[in-house]
Amino acid sequence: MESSSAKLKVLVFSTDKISDPAIDLAGLLKKHYPAGVYTISVPCSSAIKPRWIIHALQRGFDGVFIAADGTDCPYGELCVPNTANLVAATQIKMEKLGIAPQRLKMAAICSICAEPFVRYMNSFLHDLDTI
Amino acid sequence: MKKRIGVYVCHCGGNISDVVNVSEVVTAVKDMEGVAIAKNTLFACSDAAQNEIVNDITSLHLDALVIASCSPKLHLHTFRAVAERAGLNSYNYVQVNIREQCSWAHSYEKVSATGKAIQLVKSGIERVIFSRAMEPFSIPAEQSVMVLGAGIGGMRSAISLANVGLQVYLLEREFFIGGRTAQWGDLSAAYENGPEVVSRLFKQIREHANIHLFIGAELISQSGNIGSFEVKVKIKPRRISGDCDESGFNQAISICPVEVPDDFNFGLTSRKAIYQHYPSEYPAIPAIDDANCNFCGACESLCKSIDLNQKEEILNLKVGNIIVNTGFDPYEPTRGEFGYNEIERVLTLPQFKRLVDISGAGKLNFKGKQIHTITYIFCVGSRQGEEGENQYCSRYCCTTALNTAIIVKRKFADITNIHCTRGIRTYGKQELIYEESSRQGDIFLEFSFENMPVVEERNGKVFVRIKDILTANREMEAETDLVVLITGMVPRRNNNIAQMLKIPTGRDHFFNEIHAKLRPVETVIDGVLIAGTCQGPKNIMETLNSSMAAAAKSAASLSSGTIHLEPIVADVNTDQCTGCGICLTVCPFDAIVTAGPEDKPAVSIVISRCKGCGMCLPVCPEDAIELYGFTNEEMEGMIDGLTSY
Numbered sequence: 038m039e040s041s042s043a044k045l046k047v048l049v050f051s052t053d054k055i056s057d058p059a060i061d062l063a064g065l066l067k068k069h070y071p072a073g074v075y076t077i078s079v080p081c082s083s084a085i086k087p088r089w090i091i092h093a094l095q096r097g098f099d100g101v102f103i104a105a106d107g108t109d110c111p112y113g114e115l116c117v118p119n120t121a122n123l124v125a126a127t128q129i130k131m132e133k134l135g136i137a138p139q140r141l142k143m144a145a146i147c148s149i150c151a152e153p154f155v156r157y158m159n160s161f162l163h164d165l166d167t168i
Numbered sequence: 169m170k171k172r173i174g175v176y177v178c179h180c181g182g183n184i185s186d187v188v189n190v191s192e193v194v195t196a197v198k199d200m201e202g203v204a205i206a207k208n209t210l211f212a213c214s215d216a217a218q219n220e221i222v223n224d225i226t227s228l229h230l231d232a233l234v235i236a237s238c239s240p241k242l243h244l245h246t247f248r249a250v251a252e253r254a255g256l257n258s259y260n261y262v263q264v265n266i267r268e269q270c271s272w273a274h275s276y277e278k279v280s281a282t283g284k285a286i287q288l289v290k291s292g293i294e295r296v297i298f299s300r301a302m303e304p305f306s307i308p309a310e311q312s313v314m315v316l317g318a319g320i321g322g323m324r325s326a327i328s329l330a331n332v333g334l335q336v337y338l339l340e341r342e343f344f345i346g347g348r349t350a351q352w353g354d355l356s357a358a359y360e361n362g363p364e365v366v367s368r369l370f371k372q373i374r375e376h377a378n379i380h381l382f383i384g385a386e387l388i389s390q391s392g393n394i395g396s397f398e399v400k401v402k403i404k405p406r407r408i409s410g411d412c413d414e415s416g417f418n419q420a421i422s423i424c425p426v427e428v429p430d431d432f433n434f435g436l437t438s439r440k441a442i443y444q445h446y447p448s449e450y451p452a453i454p455a456i457d458d459a460n461c462n463f464c465g466a467c468e469s470l471c472k473s474i475d476l477n478q479k480e481e482i483l484n485l486k487v488g489n490i491i492v493n494t495g496f497d498p499y500e501p502t503r504g505e506f507g508y509n510e511i512e513r514v515l516t517l518p519q520f521k522r523l524v525d526i527s528g529a530g531k532l533n534f535k536g537k538q539i540h541t542i543t544y545i546f547c548v549g550s551r552q553g554e555e556g557e558n559q560y561c562s563r564y565c566c567t568t569a570l571n572t573a574i575i576v577k578r579k580f581a582d583i584t585n586i587h588c589t590r591g592i593r594t595y596g597k598q599e600l601i602y603e604e605s606s607r608q609g610d611i612f613l614e615f616s617f618e619n620m621p622v623v624e625e626r627n628g629k630v631f632v633r634i635k636d637i638l639t640a641n642r643e644m645e646a647e648t649d650l651v652v653l654i655t656g657m658v659p660r661r662n663n664n665i666a667q668m669l670k671i672p673t674g675r676d677h678f679f680n681e682i683h684a685k686l687r688p689v690e691t692v693i694d695g696v697l698i699a700g701t702c703q704g705p706k707n708i709m710e711t712l713n714s715s716m717a718a719a720a721k722s723a724a725s726l727s728s729g730t731i732h733l734e735p736i737v738a739d740v741n742t743d744q745c746t747g748c749g750i751c752l753t754v755c756p757f758d759a760i761v762t763a764g765p766e767d768k769p770a771v772s773i774v775i776s777r778c779k780g781c782g783m784c785l786p787v788c789p790e791d792a793i794e795l796y797g798f799t800n801e802e803m804e805g806m807i808d809g810l811t812s813y
């Protein structure tokens with residue numbers, strides 16, 4: 038029987054130079070993750086607007102995952118605090134709108150982190166299933 | 169808004185269509201608003217398909233294009249060029265990845281993968297509807313390249329680049345150049361000798377005004393982008409700066425009290441802490457190995473060029489591209505694997521090559537015994553069976569093993585060679601070496617993966633037992649004087665280059681190119697190229713082919729003096745902007761400045777400084793900043809496409 042988490046939909050914001058290559062690599066290495074995971078790539082994880090995240094959650098995504106550049110960001114070290122700030126600001130907005138803040142998660146995914154990406158997806162979907 | 173969109177869904181042979189029902193995807197999107205034509209295609213990247221798309225764009229007056237195929241990392245530029253050939257602005261094209269991020273990632277879930285592909289294509293259509301025509305920006309390209317590794321591949325890359333007029337910074341981590349090739353003596357597939365080939369290339373490097381060679385040098389940090397990387401290089405102190413009086417170096421070496429196993433000879437011999445591997449080695453002066461030197465000063469008193477207080481140096485350089493030529497390591501068998509490190513007459517091929525090279529002609533002796541029978545066990549550390557092991561073929565080894573067997577028989581008296589193989593792979597012209605080894609009377613036995621040979625020592629004698637496929641699985645045992653394990657190639661250990669340059673590695677842990685056939689020396693990091701054995705096992709010819717390919721690719725990208733960058737920059741809606749200035753505090757490139765009249769303050773973007781990172785977008789309280797290609801309309805359109813039914 039299909040688990041209920043298999044039906045969940047997650048939007049991943051990946052980054053063109055760092056985490057998107059890792060997600061491609063997961064496919065290349067045939068490391069499977071649930072098909073409910075969709076990706077939109079942006080230049081840098083600190084460029085994601087809270088309104089896009091909220092739009093995704095309001096349009097039917099069960100969760101949003103930011104596959105952040107972390108310290109690997111080609112645009113420099115400001116990426117880490119800026120991404121953390123936008124996540125915190127979005128979670129406040131989510132709470133006000135009655136959306137559980139746990140539906141937004143962030144983790145740094147390096148350009149070769151195919152396996153950690155798959156692990157994060159499985160555990161995030163599992164967590165979403167329990168909200 | 170685009171109203172005449174062409175949508176093409178690629179089968180990629182069966183890479184996509186074995187999992188995703190491509191016709192179902194086409195049917196699901198063909199009636200969407202704005203879609204003028206939707207088709208499937210066997211290989212969207214083929215010439216025929218590209219021509220068909222060009223014809224459709226012109227004959228049907230398409231104003232935007234969506235191609236659902238592989239990762240944009242592979243073919244974004246191919247399909248942008250298709251759009252341009254048909255007179256369509258290349259930024260009115262959107263590529264949807266339904267291979268790496270769909271069919272390959274969900275190959276066991278055909279129905280779900282098809283559903284996902286439909287949503288992804290819808291999302292691409294929603295995005296392209298709002299796309300705007302743009303032109304790329306041009307930035308000046310540094311006319312210089314950094315080549316990492318002065319093995320045979322790196323030296324060849326450097327010479328090719330220098331010949332087309334680029335400045336080359338060639339970095340070698342060790343104190344001597346030539347990489348592994350300098351270790352091999354007589355080479356296969358050429359009547360040449362490793363150190364001689366290295367010397368020939370070194371002569372060209374030394375005479376070339378465009379090549380700046382740094383030895384004992386390592387990259388320690390890098391930042392920037394294609395066209396303008398800023399790199400920091402650490403140069404270890406060699407502790408010897410020039411020449412000594414005649415024989416001064418020899419005296420300095422002999423007085424050194426420290427003796428360590430010589431890694432150049434894979435531990436067969438020892439060397440001093442002040443050392444040189446062979447007399448003609450480049451550079452032709454010894455080096456002091458800090459890891460083993462006890463700084464007693466004995467050598468310093470014999471030679472004025474020795475300076476134990478020499479300090480490391482740091483260099484800051486600017487380069488347009490980086491070529492990684494950092495090579496491989498030989499596979500090191502585990503203790504006890506075919507008797508390795510337990511039976512002293514079991515050697516690896518690299519050790520045996522060194523033994524043959526340093527032994528004088530006549531008799532071959534090892535550990536005080538003359539060697540007559542040599543048994544070679546092939547595919548050690550290659551073609552292993554389990555996931556996570558080295559499942560690949562190391563390519564160089566069948567040829568080199570047979571070539572070495574030929575050399576051994578020519579150089580030394582009374583030699584019998586017994587080859588225990590898993591099927592010989594002397595591909596191409598190298599087949600002649602197989603023929604020669606067979607003609608000289610070498611014995612060939614073959615074992616299967618399920619029945620590996622067993623090496624045993626009994627009463628001071630070494631035996632190899634094998635179930636030979638060629639004689640209907642007969643079990644045979646040979647007494648042998650030496651066992652040579654034909655070891656494969658593995659990625660270099662102790663190398664942080666992949667992390668520093670963000671180069672992805674593959675399942676085999678070697679560096680990964682974008683596409684083995686179509687973009688074989690490029691990585692996903694623009695301006696960082698890979699060549700030689702750091703990307704997988706290769707012989708010297710293959711190493712040189714890829715090194716010259718990387719040099720050509722690099723030269724082509726820099727030679728016009730200009731690099732074209734994506735016109736993805738921020739844009740401020742001055743009507744909405746209140747001039748609060750929060751965005752100024754997060755921009756890492758000082759690309760935002762205050763502007764506007766006093767009564768209506770606002771900010772504006774300095775286009776030449778903006779790198780398109782988008783850090784300013786989420787902090788604006790008025791949502792007054794957009795990034796071209798990632799506008800609210802485009803992003804929310806994509807999300808709508810992913811959630812529409």
Ligand SMILES: Cc1cc2nc3c(=O)[nH]c(=O)nc-3n(C[C@H](O)[C@H](O)[C@H](O)COP(=O)(O)OP(=O)(O)OC[C@H]3O[C@@H](n4cnc5c(N)ncnc54)[C@H](O)[C@@H]3O)c2cc1C
Binds near residue numbers: 342355357498
């Ligand atoms: C036992 C044996 C015998 C062989 N015999 C033959 C033969 O007869 N014919 C043939 O065609 N091929 C042969 N080969 C294969 C041949 O050795 C390789 O094809 C060739 O050495 C590959 O060259 P390369 O430049 O890619 O790597 P390497 O030779 O490994 O050189 C890489 C260089 O990069 C340097 N480096 C590493 N990391 C860094 C860093 N971070 N910064 C700066 N420098 C760095 C290393 O010190 C080294 O000098 C043999 C291989 C083996 C194992």
